[in-house]
Amino acid sequence: MSTININNYSILNMKTSILVTFLCISISIYAQEGKMVDNDQQFLDFLENSLESDTVNDETAKNFHQRSMAYWKEHIYDYNLHPEKYDIALSLFYQNQQKYKQNNSIKIDRYKDVIDNFCRFDNRNTLAKNPILFIGSSSIVHWETSLAFPEFPIINRGFGGASLPEIIHYYDDIIKKHSPSIMVVYCDIDIERGKSPREAVNSFKELVSKVKKDFPKTQIILLSMKPTLIDDFLGKDVHRNKIITNTKLSEYCNDEKNLHYIDITNPMLKSDDSLRSDIFLSDGMHLNPLGYTLWNPVVREEIAALTKQKE
Template sequence: MTRLILIPLLCAFISMDAQERIIINDDQQFIAFLENSLENGVANSEITQMFYQRTWDYWRKHMIDYNQNPEKYSKVLSLYYQNQQKYKRNDSIKIDRFENQIESFRRFDNRNTLAKNPVLFIGSSSIVFWETAKSFPDLPIINRGFGGASLQEIIHYYDDIVKRHSPSILVVYCDIDIERGKSPNVAFSAFKELVNKVRKDFPLTQIFLLSMKPTLVDDFIQKDVSINKVATNRMLSKYCDDERNLHYIDITNMMIKSDGRVRSDIFLTDGMHLNQLGYGLWDPIIRSKIMSLTK
């Protein structure tokens, strides 16, 4: 019986492969694909992987138009979210999945004389891709962003990426928890846990918590990612208002145009990570805050 149920959905996938894996670029065709995926098949790991490969092809091609005209995609997005409930991915992580990257940091730190009292950048891929030494050549910069690190992974490797460097200023960016479906309350609690660890070891360290950035693909990652980023940012902002040596840095306003749409020219082709122009918007904000604290 299971094999019979799988046939319509598998045929849909096979027909796409027969067309040389052409990107789904017709809205009606994509709607038909989503309706067929929802009604047929069993959501095993293989079918789930194929589903996300096909849908990402579509969203990658349409993300700029969606950002400009989201109302055109209401039906498509509704069907997509329904399918996401059916084709759920395993979002669990192994806490040591980035051990190789951390070991590279350990070896580098053991071989080199590093800056004392540095401005230390930590976090997920937005920190990894940020060429911080070039952005702030006159400052004692250390960058210890790794992978697509979640806050719990950052906390897990705290001794390696934070404690051993005794930062004078710590810059933190992480949106992975929200993008993996965690609630704003869970993400906020993890930020507080990290801040408490830093304060215990370095009570004079100035801590910058950067706002979670909007991207062109937030709505395609999971439902409510955009909403939950905004909610978490509000919580972080309020938290920093009442705390000594803790600063909320809003790096999102200049990423949004006057009509409320996210700028599309500041991202790499994946619609998620910033290009040089995007980081060029962040640099003066961070520099200004650092200078205000080091005069």
């Protein structure tokens, strides 16, 4: 077992994360309706009027989320450079988020077509035995793992904006059938959709428990949840809850055999500990090719160590 602290890529080919998809749809609809993105004062006035309004229904909620996301999308980079400029707007935004709450429930089989495609591919090809299996949400989907780690037998089974319950739901199809020697897991969608650190960690534990039961010798690597440029727009506690969850995951790995934690946050930060903006796609959430080059070395180092350990 080990804990690694790090010191200081692919164009999106599908709409994978529900959160990012919502951002894009909101902005495009707003543009199609011929409305310009608010300037700062217009957005503040809108937020105040929304709070004072007695009308809360699907239409007003839709208008709030579309208009707000259009504004934040326009101000992602400036916000991350000068967050203090947006204190009032962010406070009003959070109050409105509580008033115009969204339904964050998911349909557990929403990615059935993706899983079916995996199964068809597996049935048509001879895959590596006892591979290094990458599992998780969109950060795994867009990671060109076979190119990043050509020296290892990689299978990538990341899908959509998968939550941990969805990964567990499809466990037999994406994990068990492959009998992995090493499994790399990344998933932050549960926290980004409003779940608590306790709920997220419990889901990680459930997944680990299933793997350990079927494959007691498999080494499992849990990657920390990355910060993004839009964490604060997803919800008031998203950034804080990612930090709490990462701490709990690290502690969990320290107490478990064959379980390893890798902190992939530090290389994403500048010398003043602020988040680099040049490592993200325009959505402010997904990594671009440069971003993955920051993750690759430390993940390679851990995989290499675990592979050597098995020899």
